[in-house]
Amino acid sequence: MNSAASGSLSRLRAWFPDREFFMRSQGQVRFIKITGKVQMIAASAVIGALVAWGLSMAVMGWLQYRAAADRLSLLEREAQVAxxxxxxxxxxxxxxxxxxxxxxxxxxxxxxxxxxxxxxxxxxxxxxxxxxxxxxxxxxxxxxxxxxxxxxxxxxxxxxxxxxxxxxxxxxxxxxxxxxxxxxxxxxxxxxxxRGAMGGPLERxxxxxxxxxxxxxxxxxxxxxxxxxxxxxxxGIPQYRPANVEMLTSSYGVRRDPFTGAAAMHSGLDFRGPIGAPIYAAAKGRVSFVGQRSGYGNVIEISHGNGMVTRYAHMSHFASRVGQEVAPGDVIGAIGSTGRSTGPHLHFEVRINGRAVNPRPFLEAAPHVLKEARRVQGEPARG
Known part of the structure; x- marks a missing residue:
């Protein structure tokens, strides 16, 4: 250790000498010793917390400043109205x-x-x-x-x-x-x-x-x-039940894998039904994939914009093609047992920016929420 570092350490120890405190309780005196090392650790924790708090306040202040600047910019533009x-x-x-x-x-x-x-x-x-x-x-x-x-x-x-x-x-x-x-x-x-794909000539x-x-x-x-x-x-939010069957054989989350028996993550919902039963598009979108994926068998994927994709797996046959525009409830294929499957069913996933999320809240809540939104906005209800 060089002399400068040694000197700094000595000064630091001088700020935090070992301290002794005594406590009197029921006629007995107890001594408590707090070492300089413990004091330095506690001081570091306090300083760290203050720095984190200061950073969070700085970020909040910057966001508030930007919001105020945006509002001011709008007011300035509107002030330019003749x-x-x-x-x-x-x-x-x-x-x-x-x-x-x-x-x-x-x-x-x-x-x-x-x-x-x-x-x-x-x-x-x-x-x-x-x-x-x-x-x-x-x-x-x-x-x-x-x-x-x-x-x-x-x-x-x-x-x-x-x-x-x-x-x-x-x-x-x-x-x-x-x-x-x-x-x-x-x-x-x-x-x-x-951030979607865009282009064309500039027309101001x-x-x-x-x-x-x-x-x-x-x-x-x-x-x-x-x-x-x-x-x-x-x-583009999933709102239509993808299979006209009531039997839900496996939910989203951790489950016992049907092949290995070990705990595994299940990234979708499984709807059990007969081979050939129709599969429906869960929301408006464009078919972005038709083919096979490892473990999924025959798969159709529909892109709904904003990074949201629905996936329909283990199908027995396809009834749609890549690039096709679909509406909620359109038939896109049929239930099967292709891929890693123990029997005929539909495996349904919802993915946002490539990450699987639980489809259940959408299928249960979206129809009611969207129906109310369309009613207020004067549109015909769907589904």
Whole structure:
């Protein structure tokens, strides 16, 4: 050990000398000795706990800072929305440019949505933006009468956009609530949806000739994208019983292996049924695999997006092909006893990002949760 390290150790021992304490109880005196080593271990534990606490608080502070920064960024973008006086100036400077921009906005709206959903008018409120649009109509009509019709068109467009944005936010929150009830993280599913295979030419969105986009239109696009991602996530959650049989011969979890007798992990549910009995798709998705896998025999796998896959094993024959789109309840094959099997049955798995999870909560809870979500959102119930 070098002299510097030796000196540091000596100073450390000087801070934690052996200490003796005495306790008097019922006329007896007892001495307790706490060595410097014990004191140093205790101090290290306290310092470690403080460091861990400090790190956790730093992480929480950073997350709160990022959330606040994101909110501030949105507020700053919305603050850039032109007020009534600025819009009057734009109309006065070049009515033709305004008309062209409104045409671009209309095209933007028509490409984004074919028609306003029936329940999009529920819970309407007057916002600062729509109130500003009303002021614009009044001021433009008074200052530039020939532009009054354009101002009214602009106000209707903005009202439409904001109404649809609120509708998309409400629907997305309902879907997120249903997903949380099933023990899944809606934000993680949205992020997973954004990591899927994508491509194509870059076509920047704009609502003006200079290539910029009104913050209200940008927010509409983001709200609709989140709503669509959560809708797809809901549709891809296993919700339909994959076999029309009541006998469940083996559950998810540790069991005694039927061949070796030793404890082993069983990654799915086993439904016993006769050879040739139909097997159904548990949720909407695309068939991603048809063939054989070791131990599973004849297998079909369906990808439901967001990293979720259902697997159907030991089949006697296939009734679907790779790339085929399926809906909940579609027949995809038949029960068999291929692979590592002691008799005819369906082995059913649910996998999220390659990891097997218990399918039972989905099959038991999802039909009721999703039925309620669709009822609230005005869709026909399925299954």
């Amino acid at each position: 007020n009534a006086e600025e819009r009057v100036g734009a109309y006065r400077d070049d009515i033709g440019a305004v008309a062209d921009d409104l045409k671009r906005r209309q095209t933007f709206i028509e490409e984004m949505v074919d028609s306003l959903p029936a329940d999009a008018r529920e819970g309407e409120t007057v916002t600062d933006s729509t109130s500003e649009a009303s002021k614009t109509v009044s001021k433009v009509s008074a200052a530039i009468p020939e532009a009054a019709a354009l101002a009214r068109i602009e106000a209707r467009q903005l009202a439409f956009v904001e109404r649809l944005t609120r509708y998309a936010d409400r629907r997305a929150e309902r879907s997120a609530k249903a997903i949380r009830q099933l023990g899944l993280d809606p934000n993680a599913m949205v992020r997973a949806a954004g 969105l704009s609502t003006a000739r200079d290539g910029s986009i009104d913050p209200r239109f940008e927010r509409l696009g983001l709200s609709l994208a989140r709503m669509e991602a959560l809708d797809r996530s809901l549709a």
